[in-house]
Amino acid sequence: MNAIIVDDEEYARQALFFLIKQQCPQVTVKGIARSVAEARKILKSEKIDLVFLDISMPLEDGFSLFPDLEKNTTSVIITTAYNQHAVKAIRASAVDYLLKPIDKDELHTAIKKADEWRTLRSMSAAQFNNHAMVYNSLHENMNEIKAIRKINLPHTHGFHVVDVSSIMYILADSNYSTFHTEPGDKIVVSKHLKEYESILEDCDFCRIHKSRIINLRHMISYSNKNGLVVKMSDGSEHTVSRRKSPKFMETARRIFRK
Incomplete structure (x- = not known):
């Protein structure tokens, strides 16, 4: 899968890039964007299957990119420091929701879901309905997400987990x-x-x-x-x-x- 990373924090961008490179050989990062505007430019020039998308960014938040993704088969994995965006992520049809700092096992699970979602998109309507349970995975994780009570506070060289x-x-x-x-x-x-x-x-x-x-x-x-x-x-x-x-x-x- 071809992917892009969209995040306004340099440390978060780099950390995710190297984690994907080390742990997920099936994913190729084709671009890194510091804003939604930069992400739109990459999406116009590259065939992208997967977007790792931060939510809290200046000017435009991550959710404002979703309308640009509706016309193609691009999947979205939300990557954020805050659990309060979970419900909106579900409504926007993100395939998964990862809290920073991102755990490698959770990353593997999220990418697997994205791959399943890509397969579902290529199926007929009947086949799609028979495999609709894939969508339930994010809903099933809601209780766990809501229970998380940590926040990342960024600084020049990384972030504090508080x-x-x-x-x-x-x-x-x-x-x-x-x-x-x-x-x-x-x-x-x-x-x-x-x-x-x-x-x-x-x-x-x-x-x-x-x-x-x-x-x-x-x-x-x-x-x-x-x-x-x-x-x-x-x-x-x-x-x-x-x-x-x-x-x-x-x-x-x-x-x-x-």
């Missing part, structure tokens, strides 16, 4: 986000806070101010005596903006009813 539950809060500083984790570590990432807001919203996090997101599991108190203020498990205090307070109260009630 337990989501250890993140206390995230502070914005221009184009950077600073993660404050247990036991008091700080990790600076060159991505906007807004990106992590959408990624973490289903993991008990809430944006309480334009410059901060908190993990409500680390909140120890809330007071509106002198403004709206939350106190976190490390002793730090953070102001909840009045515009964000309704969403904060709604999220807190939902979480602490569990």
